[in-house]
Amino acid sequence: MLFSWLDRRRRERILAAPFRADWLDYLQKNVALYSLLPATDQAKLRDDLRIFISEKSWEGCGGLTMTDEIKVTIAAQACLLLLGVEHEYFDHVQTILVYPSAYRAPDGEVGPDGVVHEGIGRLGEAWPGGPVILGWDAVLEGGRNPEKGNNVVLHEFAHQLDFLDGLADGTPPLKSAEEYRRWHAVMTAEYDRLCKASDQGKATVLDQYGATNPAEFFAVATECFFEKPLQLQHSHPQMYDVLRDYYCQNPVAWFMSTGAETSPHRHRRPYRGNRSRKDPKTAAPKPAFETNQPGWVRFWMLGTYWPREVAVERLRYMLYMLVASLVFGGLALAGMSRRASGAVIGFALVGILGFSAVWLWLAVKWVDRHGWKEPHP
Numbered sequence: 001m002l003f004s005w006l007d008r009r010r011r012e013r014i015l016a017a018p019f020r021a022d023w024l025d026y027l028q029k030n031v032a033l034y035s036l037l038p039a040t041d042q043a044k045l046r047d048d049l050r051i052f053i054s055e056k057s058w059e060g061c062g063g064l065t066m067t068d069e070i071k072v073t074i075a076a077q078a079c080l081l082l083l084g085v086e087h088e089y090f091d092h093v094q095t096i097l098v099y100p101s102a103y104r105a106p107d108g109e110v111g112p113d114g115v116v117h118e119g120i121g122r123l124g125e126a127w128p129g130g131p132v133i134l135g136w137d138a139v140l141e142g143g144r145n146p147e148k149g150n151n152v153v154l155h156e157f158a159h160q161l162d163f164l165d166g167l168a169d170g171t172p173p174l175k176s177a178e179e180y181r182r183w184h185a186v187m188t189a190e191y192d193r194l195c196k197a198s199d200q201g202k203a204t205v206l207d208q209y210g211a212t213n214p215a216e217f218f219a220v221a222t223e224c225f226f227e228k229p230l231q232l233q234h235s236h237p238q239m240y241d242v243l244r245d246y247y248c249q250n251p252v253a254w255f256m257s258t259g260a261e262t263s264p265h266r267h268r269r270p271y272r273g274n275r276s277r278k279d280p281k282t283a284a285p286k287p288a289f290e291t292n293q294p295g296w297v298r299f300w301m302l303g304t305y306w307p308r309e310v311a312v313e314r315l316r317y318m319l320y321m322l323v324a325s326l327v328f329g330g331l332a333l334a335g336m337s338r339r340a341s342g343a344v345i346g347f348a349l350v351g352i353l354g355f356s357a358v359w360l361w362l363a364v365k366w367v368d369r370h371g372w373k374e375p376h377p
């Protein structure tokens with residue numbers, strides 16, 4: 001209680017000071033995405049990065065002298081991930097180590113999380129509960145050239161979001177079972193698609209380093225989402241929608257610079273745990289395929305989770321089980337003088353299965369009328 005009050009006071013003092021002009025220069029020079037943001041987001045980012053800088057331990061390694069420019073450039077890009085949600089400034093990351101250049105790791109060193117980059121000349125590294133390690137040249141390169149879609153800061157801090165639930169599995173904490181189901185369906189299909197394209201030597205919008213494992217896939221997808229949103233939305237619309245709803249941000253709007261975007265953080269909640277993310281509907285200017293459907297249809301995740309053939313097959317199974325329950329209930333009823341519970345169970349199953357089957361059948365008919373979306377190959 002006392003500490004949180006002291007924290008709040010300290011943060012208020014930091015934000016009460018005007019934003020330094022030289023820091024603004026660093027932002028404009030080194031963080032290209034900053035100038036694309038709406039003014040409200042720019043202001044929030046300037047506030048967030050000052051708190052972020054003050055609450056981390058910054059260390060220059062390999063002869064690098066730590067400077068404000070390095071801190072501002074890294075902090076701005078890390079905090080960009082959090083613009084759409086209320087957050088605690090990556091409070092599980094205490095230390096940021098910066099090398100002058102892509103640095104050399106000791107031979108044979110392998111991260112416990114499976115997310116350590118190539119052993120020699122790593123660009124960056126993220127450890128659960130540990131430091132984030134970055135090469136300054138890679139930070140600058142990524143920050144100044146978003147069109148390339150490689151950004152080591154966004155990448156490593158996306159890993160940190162993934163680590164929040166204690167697992168480096170490419171799925172950060174989400175809000176609901178439905179969100180997990182949607183995430184799993186879309187991201188698994190997209191990961192498989194990238195792996196296949198990588199095996200076949202095909203060009204892809206996503207960096208093929210993402211085919212390493214699902215954790216890398218999420219980090220790479222995050223880089224692409226913020227830096228090449230138009231291409232990502234065009235060729236992977238479902239994944240774009242999933243990431244847009246997760247980050248509660250719509251980078252396509254920055255690049256289109258229509259000026260019509262509303263502030264993406266109106267209903268902010270903490271970013272941890274199941275209640276972490278804001279209601280995606282409030283952040284979704286363009287509804288996803290599923291969100292065009294009424295709730296009773298969306299329940300079945302048709303098209304995304306179940307293609308039509310699968311839905312029809314499940315419907316058939318339900319009918320078989322319904323007939324079997326009817327027979328079971330009927331037989332139990334015939335011998336009811338001895339035991340009534342069998343008949344009750346049998347007819348309860350008939351009721352549940354009948355209700356579900358009619359519901360699914362109506363949902364399939366609804367999507368038939370409004371069009372199916374092909375699931376990803």
Ligand SMILES: [Zn+2]
Nearest residue numbers: 115155216219
């Ligand atoms: Zn990585």
